[in-house]
Amino acid sequence: MILFLSIPQFSEPFTHLLSGRVFTTLINAGFSQRKRPLSNIYSVGPQHLWNCQQYHFSPRLYCHLSVTSRHTTRLGILSKYSKTQFYSTRPSSTKGSNMFEKPIVVAVEGNIGSGKTVMLDFFEKNVPEVEILMEPVDKWRNYNGHNLLDMMYKDPERWSFTFQSYVQLTMAESHQTKQTKPVLMRERSIFGAKYCFVENLYECEKMCKAEYDVLTGWFDWIVENQKPKIDRIIYLRTSPENCQHRIKERSRNEESSIPLEYLQDLHQLHEDWLVNKTRFSLPAPVTVLDANLPLDQMFKLYTDDQNELLTVR
Structure with a gap:
């Protein structure tokens, strides 16, 4: 109790x-x-x-x-x-199961530059019961000496399948990570990687149908057999223009050539999946946050709504 x-x-x-x-x-x-x-x-x-x-x-x-x-x-x-x-804080029929009462997994989804890392850092530093799991970007930048992330951005037609294959593998591995605290907050999930990023590459014709079908087949097998756990999704809803501005501010070399159109396409896929709910299934309930707010207002939002964000209904 x-x-x-x-x-x-x-x-x-x-x-x-x-x-x-x-x-x-x-x-x-x-x-x-x-x-x-x-x-x-x-x-x-x-x-x-x-x-x-x-x-x-x-x-x-x-x-x-x-x-x-x-x-x-x-x-x-x-x-x-x-x-x-x-x-x-025992669960009730109206309020749901409160934070820390049972282990839960929260996936923070959003566009590139939407503020996921900042949010996760905030909770890691301020709530001892929360552990975070970041995207394995370092692995994507150095797989046996190959910077797959950079290769994909520079030549997506050639490298998008290779990159997304490795992303899907590392995401599947991360979903098997043993949880050591009551709340695990993770940066994205295997669902977001497939429903937004793989779909975007295919729809933009950067990935052929055969490559897309292979990735989809592996994704379906992972979901069916490994059953990646997600109890809540937090969607950091951010305009593509704000995302582009933040990407320029953090200055990752691999992201220097990302066009606004790419961010707009990703934004629409996130909207269709998590807000409009017109494409793909939802593995968990979704909380939508306006992540266009200034940083101090976002921190206040995380503080004021902490119970809601870490609750499973």
Whole structure:
């Protein structure tokens, strides 16, 4: 069972700031276990309270408490701070299964330059229960000395099948990665690689029908037999123009020649798959975020909507 201690923002002596992070001092707070009051919540002991971590959600501070269900017969607050309250995050018919209650996998999908890396870095640094899995770009740039990514961009008619074959292989491998934390957030998925990037290369006639059919056959086999797990998709919806601007800012050598038309085609495929839902099946529910916002507003969005983003309905 997962509980949250909800405290009005910055109410002393509960909170104090240290090096820009919020730490919670649970003085005079506790709960009754089998009607026996406890003067301090830490006195419960590790056998009853096995995790205590803090998160800063605007405009409140939440302290995440994981306790064994058999020790929550009675739950109350024994402090004078009447506005402090406990509430459970057990799944309900309307709210779904809350974050950290069971292991979930979240795929962050979006165009090139949509802000996926920034989002994943934010959650990795700010939510200890989240681990991230980035696209294996380093492998694509150096496979036995071959920069397949660069080769594909320079001559897509010749190298798109080779590159996408290796992308599909590395994506299949990454979906087999053992999850070590309650939430795994991954950069794209094998579904996005196929439904957006492979489809785009085929529709732009950079890949012939035989090559496309081979990739599709392998994709169908992987999905059927390996069953890649995705519990939620977050779509960072970004205009092709903004994507192009960000690509220029980060200055990857391989991406220097990407035309706006290519980004526009990819954008439309993402829209048709994740928003319009007119092409391809969805492996999981989709949350759409406006990723055209400035970075500080995106960080606020990630903070304010953190529970929603890490929830499975």
